[in-house]
Structures are given as structure tokens and as C-alpha cells.
Amino acid sequence: MSALTVSRLRKSFGGLHVTKNVTFDVAPGERRLIIGPNGAGKTTLFNLITGELTPDSGSIALFGQDITRVPSCRRPHLGMARTYQIITLFPHDTILHNVSLALLGLTPMRWNPLINMRRQRHLQEQAHEALRRVGLADIAERPLSQTSYGERRRVEIAMALAQNPRLLLLDEPFAGLSIDERQDVRQLLATIPRDVTIVMIEHNMDVALEFAERITLLHFGEVIVEGTRAEVVADPRTREVYLGH
């Protein structure tokens, strides 16, 4: 059974066909890289998988379960987590509160209007644990507004990991990071256990190629090339549309 099965997915915005008949399969535990030039429809594909956009046709299955019609806010409960290309966090709150919200999202406690959230020991401990995993436990109480861009990237990843996903979707996790910060994130991703399947969009080939086992190349909303890292890099079409040399 595949972790993620996308079949014949289509999405148009008016006359613009952003996703045309995309089909691919990701095996459990796999590290998949999705590449493609700007406007290839990579982020749209992610938004279709997470349900933020509804496909015109086609289907999506998560570990064998058809989720095409499952509302987007139910999908995290089925084990899907994502990060955003443009960092999307809660700017007025502390790092700890950001991660707590991620944890809270999957528990029925999120509907409780009566208890004090800060006094929920278990929640607080889990949040600290999630921050330890990304090396931010020391600054857990710091307001998000006083953190660096690289730290915010790690908070994004910590929030996704805190939800214990089976499928993790990373949208350009290295974008905008310095060389040192890139190394931090690279090492962090390497520590994620194999029971998490990862699909990543990334432009930064140095770090991304090393990470990926299989690569899917999108171009104008279609899968042009798919295969192992070596196959895709060697393919002349990859050079033509993407690597450009």
C-alpha cells in the first residue's frame, strides 16, 4: 500500500490549467522530492493534497484511504501535516504557544472553553519535547517576534512533527535560509524516523538532491520525469526544463 496516491488530478483556475492529469505514488517511508520551474504547479499540488484547494477531477488516497472529499481540516487528523513556503506562524505568541496550538489541534480539548490552557501539564510537556527535537527548547518562552528566520523555519517543522504525522509535506523548507541554517534544517530532517513519509518541494539542489530518494519533475502542471535520483538527474528532459545546462 502506498503512503500517498495521486491519480489523474486536475485543477484549473479559469482558463489556466495549473494541474493537468498528475499521477504519482509515494511509498511508505520514502523521501520524495518534487521539482519544477516556477509556475510548474508544485504548491498547487500541495494545496490539492492538503485539501486547501478542491480538484476539478481525479483522486487522492492516504495510506489506501480515499481522502479526495475529506474536508481539509480533517486531514491532519488522518496523519497529514504540512509546512508553508511563506512562513505562517502566530506572530503575537511565544514559540511554545505556537507548538501547543499544533498539538491542541488534534485533541478534543481544542473545544474546551473552561480550562486554563497553560495549566495543561501534558500539553506543555509534549510541546517542550517537540521543541527539544528541533533544538529550540532553550528559547521556548521567547515571543515569535524576537526570533530569527531560521528559528521560525524550525518552529514550522516542529509544529508539523508535533502532530506525529504519517505523511509530512514540506514546501521549500530551505528557502531564504543562510548556509548554516540550511545545515541545521538538513540535519533536523535527517533525524525524522522512517515511519514518516516525506514529500518535499525544493529548489535548492545541493541540499535537496542529497535528501531525495525519488524525484518527480513537474512542468506546466504535468509529470515530465519520475524516477530515482540518478535517473532523473541523468534524464535529458530534466536538463532541458529544469537544470538548464
Place this chain on the structure above:
Amino acid sequence: MSRRDVALLLAAVALVTLPYWMSGIYYINVASQILFFAVFALGLNIIAGYGGLVSLGHAALFGISAYVVGYLLQHGVGHAIAILGALLAGLAAMAVYAALALRATGIGFIMITLALGEILWGLAYRWISVTNGDNGINLHGRPQPFGFDINSASGFYYATLIVFVAAVAAVAVFVRSPLGAALMGTRDQPRRMNALGYHVWAIRFWACMFSGLLTSIAGILFVYYTQFISPQTLALTSSAEVLLMVIAGGAGTLLGPIVGAGLVVVVKSVVSGFIERWNFLLGAIFVAIVILMPEGLVPGTARLWRRAWQGKDGAPP
């Protein structure tokens, strides 16, 4: 005891003893008005401040509850049933508001609530067989909750104070709760909240219902206070007034709407006795607040206070 506890204790003592040191029934009545308008503003602040959903039709919800009390009492129903009916009507109206207005956020939400408020105002004005039109409905007497007489100014003040304290406590508990945190999350990053597994629409809906409950309670206190309800109470100017209370005091803070209610009611009822153009003064105060403390009086004063202390000590306290 922290400085905060001392301030709370002093405020509690001042509020409880108010009828003894405040000279004259008139001023005790002003205090009652401040308290029930504060409950109203606290209700609007739930969605406008913590939820980022600004309503310009809340006075109509406030007015519906007041009208239901008046209508039921006129038809010989007891106070308890009238109050219960008013709460249910207020909540039902809020649910309809939410179902229609939550299709949008931002300006869209404001415009839909504005339109709904105007429809209800129009109904109150024109549906004369039920509302008695422009003449309004008069009440005769107040209830006696648990045998406690609230017909006197100080009696009504204490009844209002109890409701006010309960409302403040409820809001204080709510904003620290997971649902409160989720509501603030949907204000700041609705898309992210959805991706984290929160049902953004449902969170906003329940926040609206809480807001509607407080608004309804305030409306019931209002109608028992004035013993009269007319379409004027539902008008857009009333909705704008309560929104100004929230914004002037500080949206998204617990104390802000209370301070805002105090400011508006004092200017409206006390200062208007001395200055004929009190609207002008209120406007000027708001302009000053927006220029000097755009975040509202409470957060703005806290900011200036901190700066003053930092200036003295040379380091943050």
C-alpha cells in the same frame, strides 16, 4: 500579594461600596449603565477583538432581547419566562447572523452584519402590531430575583454588578482556554489553523454564540433599567457606539471594553449636562485616542506606563 491583586481588590471594594460614597441616585444609575454597557462591549469584543470579526449589527441583537422582554411582559408573562425567552431569542438571532455573516470575513462580515442590523431595525420600526413602532414598549416594574428588590437605584446597581462580575469572569476563563486560544489563532492565521486540524468556521460560530449570549444579557439589563424599548436602540448609531467602546478601550483585551464603556457612558450622560455638543467632545476624544494610542486606552496606557518606569530605572522592570 502582587500589584495586580491589590488593584483588583481596590476595584472590587470601590464597586461594592459605590452606592455609599457616590452622591445621588443619578450617579448610581450612571454606574449601572456603565456596567451593563460593559457587558455588551465584552460580548462584542469576543468576536471583534479576539476573533477579528467586526460586527456593526450588534445593537440589533441587544435590541431583540430587550423587545422580547417588553413584548412578553406586555402579554402577561412572568419575568422568569420573559428573561429566558429573551435569551433564547437573542441566541437564535445570533445563530442566524453567524450562519449568514460567517460566509465572509473582514469587510464582508462587517457589511453583512450591518445589513442584518438594519433589517431588524426596520422591523422594529415598521412591524407596529408587535413592536408598537416608534412609540416603543413600556415596562412596568422590575423582577425580584430571589426576593431581592431591585426597583431602587442601588438595588438595580447590585444586580447589575453581580451579572457584570460573572460576565468578566466568564470572558477571563474563556480567553485562557484552548477554545479561546483557537479563536485568537483563527484571527491571526486562519489558513494555518485549518491545516493544523481546527474547524475554523465552527470555532468562529461558537465564539459568535458566546458573544450573542453576553449581548443578550446586556440587552435584558438595559430594558429593565430604562423600562422602555424603542427602535432607536437597534439603530446603526448604537452598534457603532458599542464598537467604539471596544476600540477606544482596547480590542482584544479584557479591561479595554470596560474602560471604553465607562468613557462613552460618562461622556454621554454626565458631560452632556455641561456641554451641549457632547457628540463633538466624544468625537474629539476618539480622534485623540486613535492618534495617540491606536491600540486603545488600556494597552496604550500600559505601554506609556512601562516606558515611564523604564525611563526611571534605566532597565525594564
